[in-house]
Amino acid sequence: MKKILVIHGAGMQMRGKSGLETFGPMTLPQYDDATRGFAKELGVEVEIFASNSEGAIIDRLYAAHDEGIAGAVFNPAGFTTGYRSLNQALTQVGFPTIEVHMSNPARRGTHSEILANSLGGVSGFGIDGYALALRGLRDRAG
Secondary structure, eight states, X not given: OOEEEEEEEETGGXXXXXXXXXXXXXXXXXXXXXXXXXXXXXXXXXXXXXXXXXXXXXXXXXXXXXXXXXXXXXXXXXXXXXXXXXXXXXXXXXXXXXXXXXXXXXXXXXXXXXXXXXSEEEESSTTHHHHHHHHHHHHHOO
């Protein structure tokens, strides 16, 4: 069974508590429950990791590389732009990443630097974006 790492970036713990008009009412634990459900339906294993620290995410990516993780779903949230070391780490790991956002950052004028180092991206489909990203990795990742 393929194992996929799901990463939540800076500020994700505030989902369901602020920005409701943009991100909806779901809390991060609800994201995680839905993601585990999608993974079960798709026949993949997920490990979920959340951090507000760029360094912790980089460390987890490198460890995942060493562990043979098949791919990563990454909602960078506050790490979407301006994090050169994080982007460098994405180019060094031996697995594909799919960037996912509940809303569409482009509608808010945000350009994602993470997307440039990802296999692809899914945005604007709410929680279903996680299912789409998991399916994409299941079908394309080592």
